[in-house]
Amino acid sequence: MAVDSYDATTGRPIFLDTGAPDTGVDPTAAGIYAADVGNRIVRANLAGLDAYPYERAGLAGHALDTDTDYVHDGSGWLRIQRVHAFSAGSAAIAASGITTVPLPAGRFSVPPVIVATVIGHPNVCVVHYGSRTTTGFDVRVYTLGGGQVAADIHWTAVQMLSGAAAG
Structure with a gap:
């Protein structure tokens, strides 16, 4: 037929x-x-x-x-936009100096976009990011008065495209 x-x-x-x-x-x-x-x-x-x-x-x-x-x-x-690579976690940030938060080995091909939120701190705090690489990122936390403090953060790291963090 x-x-x-x-x-x-x-x-x-x-x-x-x-x-x-x-x-x-x-x-x-x-x-x-x-x-x-x-x-x-x-x-x-x-x-x-x-x-x-x-x-x-x-x-x-x-x-x-x-x-x-x-x-x-x-x-x-x-x-259709899809996330290329993603990771999330939490970290304890030191009261002085820079804290480097590690990222999963081999997950990112370019430094990802990082977003972090301070959790459980009695003061309003601001997260300050330093350098970002494919293996980690540097963080400090400050109060609104400008003093660096110890704090816990929740963070996410996103790479939208195979060759670019933002999409």
Whole structure:
């Protein structure tokens, strides 16, 4: 049985129920459609996604060459932002000098964006960041009066893209 036509919106193959049954059915068309059916298609690259003839709003796509996910908005492919690397923890910060907080080895390929919050301190405090690397970051904590104090912090470290901390 051969494909009689294709749905203009989704590309679904249409088989008409006319004529005698065909014992030599070629399931190729149905198999190709089944691979693309649903809400996600996979192609070698963004050009392959652009070439897909049945683009529609909400359709998700994946480009293998860049391992990037996209979603179609009805007029084009939009890159879906995902976090590349993430870590979180807590640390005790010393009352004087610099405290270096370690990051997990091998997690980050560039120095990540760091956000820290002082917890459980009786005074309003400000976190001061020093240098950041892929393996750690330097921190001091000060009161609003300017004195450095010991404090506990909760921190997060985020790298949004493979080559950049911010995304």
